[in-house]
Amino acid sequence: MAATVGSALYWWARTKGEQNAIIVAGEALTYRELQDWSGRIARTIVERGIEPGDRVGVLGPNSLTWPVVALGVLKAGAVLVPLNPRFKPAELRKVADDAGVTMVIAPEEFAATVEEARGLGDTFDTLMFTDVVPLREGGRDDFRIDIAPEDPTALLFTSGSTGLSKGVICTNRTLLNIVFEATLTEEGFRPGSTSLLVLPLVFTPGLVWGLVMTTVLGGTLIIEKELDPGRAAKILGEHNVQALFGVPLIFEAISRSREFENADLSSLRTAIVGGAAVAPALLQRWADKGVALRQIYGMTEAGGVATATLVAESFDHPDTCGSGSIFSEVKVIREDGTDAAPGEEGEILLRGPGVTPGYWNDAESTASALRDGWLYSGDLGTLDEDGRVKFVDRLKDLIITGGINISPVEIERVISEIPGVEEVAVIAASDERFGETPAAIVTVKDGVDAAAIVEHCDRLVADYKVPRYVVIRDEPLPRLPSGKLSKTAIRFEYRDVSERFDKVR
Template sequence: MAATIGSALRWWADTKGDQRALIVEDEALTYRELQDWSSRVARRIADAGIAPGERVGVLGPNSLVWPVLALGVLKAGAVLVPLNPRLKPAELRKVLDDSGAVLTIAPVEFAGQIERTLELGQPFEARFFEEFAVLRAGGRDDFRIDTERDDPVALLFTSGSTGLSKGVVCTNRTLLDIVFEATLTEEGLRPGSTALLLLPLVFTPGVVWGLVMAVVLGNTLVIEKELRPERAVALIGEHQVNTLFGVPLVFEAIARTPAFAETDVSSLRTAIVGGAAVSPALLETWADKGVALRQIYGMTEAGGVATATVRAEAFTHPGTCGSGSIFTELKVIRPDGSDAEPGEEGEIVLRGPGVTPGYWNDPQSTAQALRDGWLHSGDLGTRDESGRVKFVDRMKDLIITGGINISPVEIERVIGELDGVDEVAVIAAADERFGETPAAIVTAGGGLDAAAVVAHCDRLVADYKVPRYVVIRSEPLPRLPNGKLSKTAIRDEYRDVTTRFEKVR
């Protein structure tokens, strides 16, 4: 089938091969260079015996070779599994087991982490970036194994309220439909634009709204290895960046730089912000520079962005996130499935072309999330008389820190393994920088302190999951009549945890 990300890359390489496709730390790849290099990568993956449909993990921080490898996996007909480099071996093992990955590609400095991951379970083949980096040199190459419209091409893993990782299936159809819908309105993305990516490539904003969007539309994607606010401001001016997306802390950090006041950032036609509450002050700061920050509501299962405020309402309706899109519909429903009245709280459900067909090898979770043609978000919201959606709270027990989902259950399980821990509840604590951060409330006997909890978590989970607040108590945690911990009562008791207790890290 021709309608794939690989076929789009081939077209732009043939029609405007000299245009810059990727710029990473000031090193650029043209579309012709990206096409040839990723084709050689695809050929190497296929020659290694990776069959179409088999899963391939790509592990590592933002770099020039990461997107080349990702495109090479797709062009080999395999299924891309982006792997967060901040995960510890046990966490990586879970994702690799869930996906059934047969090959993992990582920078050589991750060799120790790969070895420890291999020791924890079934074998998989491991190769390193350096083997594929040397393939940059060579002649013209258009190697590609085509996949079908509804074939899975990527699995994006997201935390669920159960603490179990779930692989969100992306097909050729869903990814290309997301791009198509994003271009249809006057405020939409446009071919020939330049986007700046300050977030990790491994998450939905990086894979879908960064790499896929750029390659399909023939755009230029400027990728930074990390957020450096002063440099970000300079890049917006230097490259006349048209698109920037991120969590509020990204826009706040940029706005705080002295260079922000002096730099013309009006080239930004599309500035998308989400993942945490956006303050009116932040909206006003960017509006004063001629940029309307458009708030979004979305989830990985819906391609990352399900709705965004229209530019004209970005400042006049700061608490809302739009009313859907041309093909994506949202509504708010009661527990019995009937539509909620305007202003009445209910669950946000949605349907549209970017919605996943399901979770990888998880029919139970798929059936729970996709019901009667609608994706059930597990989030509470309201709609006003004009249909604008306002996010209220999560029905699912998740913590969102810097736009990344964290399952409290996962951290509770890790802390529960410590000797002396009787019971534990992990809740969200407000954080000025990240929006939310984990707080662990632990009932334990004598001898256990916060430092031991932090050290234990630090060995087993990614750093952003390690609690920044740890409360050790001797009395039992409140429970419901059915014997389960009462998260509502615990949150209420520790709603002021950030002022009553010191940060432990």
Template sequence: MTATIGKALDWWARTKPDTTAVVFSESEISYRALRDWSSRIARTLVEAKGVKPGDRVGLLGPNSLEWPVAAHGVLKSGGILVPLNSRYRPAELRKIADDAGISVVIVAPGFEQLAEDTAAIGESFTVVPYADLAALREGGADDFRVDRDPDEPAAIQFTSGSTGLSKGVILTNRTLMSIVFENTLTEEGFRPGTTTLLVLPLAFTPGLVYGLLITGVLGGTLVVEPELNPSNAVKLLEKHSVQAIFGVPLIFEAISRAPEFEDADLSSLKTAIVGGAAVPVPLLKRWAGKGVLLRQIYGMTEAGGVATATLREEALEFPDRCGTGSIFTDVKVFDDKGEVAAPGEEGELVVRGPSVTPGYWNDPDSTAQALRDGWLHSGDLGVADEEGRIKFVDRLKDLIISGGINISPVELEIAIGEIPGVQEVAVIAANDDRFGETPAAIVTASPEVDEKKIVEHCEKVLADFKVPRYVVIRQDPLPRLPSGKIAKTMIRDEYKDVDTRFARVR
């Protein structure tokens, strides 16, 4: 019998059946109920929907009680779980559906039309509404499970790539279990029975891996919020004696500004990890004043989410560092010769360890580029000190990270380039007080194109967080390199203060 998520769920259902597995708003579900309900979903997917081992099954919807149950059901059916961002538009979902070869999509209420519109512009897939899942909630004990080889894909997490569009990061049972194992071996890590608060989407890597899977394998309780509500988050931290929370700096900043924060008892909180953007020192100190040391991390979906995190005792002493790696995971800085850089020398951050993905789904070229000589090449720029503490410096890639969410400039450039009259476009990152970064589009276009037309088009084809908040229309051609490529570096330099020189368009 392989070490699988489903086997762990079955264990907790037998040994502590009445322990709460998931809390969502005023609803909750025990481990026994979670096992039985997800098993009935798995059985239905196999017997009624034709899901075979290795088939890709999408899950489309915001945070809910049904989402984690459905996710477990997909995994137990032998299918490969493909979480889908419910904020995407049909064209964006179509790209993922095609890349993954999705045959079935489980859809939350209110998103049926989005699923139908996506299916209508490409290869069709079977739509399973949440109503079908609700009908399976009641019933007798059920432990239906299709176990697969631990090195076969269990999930595909799509993430934006530096050269354009999303790439499917493969997560196997072995890599997922390695993440769980490595995160339980230190004092700062997760523990069996840990209660975790999740205010991020379950469909994102932190929600799926650190929320649903780690908490579930360890027999803990996952408290899921529909969305970030700072005051409610503080109340939940106290009410459930939450021991673990994670997110981008924006989340910790918002919670710390809630009126309830000052008098809250946060003594139960043992694991608090923050990443995705630079963490201001005042924010670290504000949480430290409550007895909570925020541990800054460096990671990526390809490395299981977290490759390295600051040790608790060094969190305030080294506020711009993110640790030296993990017990089994190495994080190094390579120079341009592919050798370990000297302390203080900037270079590319590379990762090696059991939590690293075996590759990208159906994309051997990207896999070969990222995984070389046993190392995952991040495309990020970093530096290490004499003790090996890593500091993230900048991205070698062009990704825009807005509130911890990756946005691919090329995807926006393609969308804007479709507008009649647009001659060329470059999308860069603009400073944003709330989200850290936000997209800015620099456009050369004919007179009939204005900022409103560009924004309206983007709103039709892109998720709202991708729509540029700054649009600069110019008559002069964009600068180019001798190769003919647009000179992004020159454009970034010219518009480095775009947020102060130009008005926001949305």
């Protein structure tokens, strides 16, 4: 059955091949060019021994080549595994092992990182971007291998509260379901529309709501290599952008640029924001330009967006995230599993066509998260009388910085390896720019200081995981009667850590 992202690309290449599909730094690829280049990449991958169902990692920051390679992987029938370019070799190795990656495709500047990661475990094949860039030239190439609707087509890794990476399975069906549901309301995405992406392609918003959404709907995706607020404001008007999505800091930065005041935003019909609380003043600044920001609640396991505020309710209910969608439902339950009353706090549950069928090779986590047709989010929330969901807090121990999940357990494990560290707890500290940032509360001996902790973390984890606050204390950390650290007590004691202590980096 040809219900795949690759079959959609084939259709648009046939019917409007001269339309721009992707634009990066002013360089454009038409649908015909994108089809042919990704087809040649797919053919090359298969010739290198990749078979349907094999996992292929794609590493690197936003570029013109990255989305073409990703589509080539999908058209080869392989399972795409986006790899965070900020990973250190040990982190890359962990995801490669969890996914069972057999090939990694990366830019040349990441060759040393990839090679070091290979040396930490079982080997995998590598292909450099320098090998695939020449494939841009050549004749027509419609090569693709279709796989079944329920077959996995991508693994999106997200940090869990246990500190173990978990690969969220996306099948052909779930990806196309996400696109289908996103087009059904007047406020949704439309065929042929133009979207601006200022987020990394490797995460759910960039891959699913950027590349996949655009490719299936035959639109144009403008990809920025990094966020330049003034440039983004100009692009919105000059390219008649219809869709923009991201975390609050993106909308905040754009609205504070000088170019924002004179930007023509009349074409922008879909502006969705999530990952952190949205200040009413930010809503107002965009409303003054005729744009209603729609707050969303979602998670990778639910396709990124499970519910979004309706435009008509964006000001009347600024602290809510809508009441689901046409086919996606949300509810809140008590600890005993019964439905919570309006306004009563409980765990948020989700179900809908974009929910993952489970985690890769992790039956235990799948059984815990997916029960009786519902996805248990691990988040605390409420519903009002009309079913609007309000996010309250996370039941699971995660830090979200700039929309990226960080597992405190992972950072705690790294810091605990330092000789002289006796105890460590990593919590979220408030941050004006990123919403949250890691803070490490550490008891030490033998003169371990904050600089040594930062230096150690910087060698082993991505920079956004390195604590910006390090508090050294003499007395033991609070513990529960069971002997475990009391994260609740630690968070309360250091609830104002960003006000009481200076940043260490």
